[in-house]
Amino acid sequence: MSETATTSAKTPVDFWFDPLCPWAWMTSRWVLEVEKVRDIEVRWHIMSLAVLNENRIDELPEEYREMLATKAWKPVRVVTAAWQKHGDDVVGPLYTALGTRIHNQGEGPTVEAIAGALADVGLPADLIDYADQEDFEFDAELRASHKEGIDKVGQEVGTPVVAVPGADGEQIAFFGPVVTPTPKGEDAARLWDGTLAVASVPGFYEIKRTRTAGPDFSNL
Numbered sequence: 669m670s671e672t673a674t675t676s677a678k679t680p681v682d683f684w685f686d687p688l689c690p691w692a693w694m695t696s697r698w699v700l701e702v703e704k705v706r707d708i709e710v711r712w713h714i715m716s717l718a719v720l721n722e723n724r725i726d727e728l729p730e731e732y733r734e735m736l737a738t739k740a741w742k743p744v745r746v747v748t749a750a751w752q753k754h755g756d757d758v759v760g761p762l763y764t765a766l767g768t769r770i771h772n773q774g775e776g777p778t779v780e781a782i783a784g785a786l787a788d789v790g791l792p793a794d795l796i797d798y799a800d801q802e803d804f805e806f807d808a809e810l811r812a813s814h815k816e817g818i819d820k821v822g823q824e825v826g827t828p829v830v831a832v833p834g835a836d837g838e839q840i841a842f843f844g845p846v847v848t849p850t851p852k853g854e855d856a857a858r859l860w861d862g863t864l865a866v867a868s869v870p871g872f873y874e875i876k877r878t879r880t881a882g883p884d885f886s887n888l
Contacts, residue, residue: 675745682815684829686717687743691846692828693767703858712759715814716744718804742799748810761789842867
């Protein structure tokens with residue numbers, strides 16, 4: 669079988685993320701584990717917690733306001749600019765480089781971390797100029813990508829958003845799953861199969877369990 673035929677046989681999985689979100693980061697690492705044991709191909713898309721919250725910033729707890737009003741814009745602008753200037757294929761690797769620095773290495777969404785991530789994946793250093801570009805050149809593209817993802821699950825949730833083809837050809841989309849630590853191997857596959865099962869039930873809305881801990885990056 670040719671490489672093209674093999675690739676086309678894989679199930680596309682669309683994944684919307686904000687580089688700032690630790691829970692999206694954990695879920696993204698899980699989806700990459702699933703990619704090793706299930707016939708899926710992840711397609712990465714940008715969404716923005718800053719966009720999601722910009723009209724209700726004054727209603728948020730004080731500790732989140734500065735983060736979402738200022739710092740949250742920097743990484744999404746740079747990823748969007750990289751996507752627009754260098755294509756879809758750079759989005760996943762750049763997200764991995766950013767997440768590793770922001771979350772695993774504890775650098776946070778700093779300009780230095782973003783610049784380091786660009787260097788890690790061999791992208792032009794001048795993309796960092798977009799981090800503080802308030803009149804953002806690719807704002808329309810960022811908002812369109814965000815809207816595409818969030819419209820699938822509703823304004824009351826956030827990131828990550830995952831969408832897969834349903835049995836009838838329509839996409840099944842869900843927020844999450846929120847999981848820590850990241851399952852690996854068959855544990856990752858079992859969670860994937862179960863998530864698809866509940867998401868495919870007509871009328872299924874939400875399921876939660878007791879939250880006992882924050883994100884655990886120790887096994888990434």
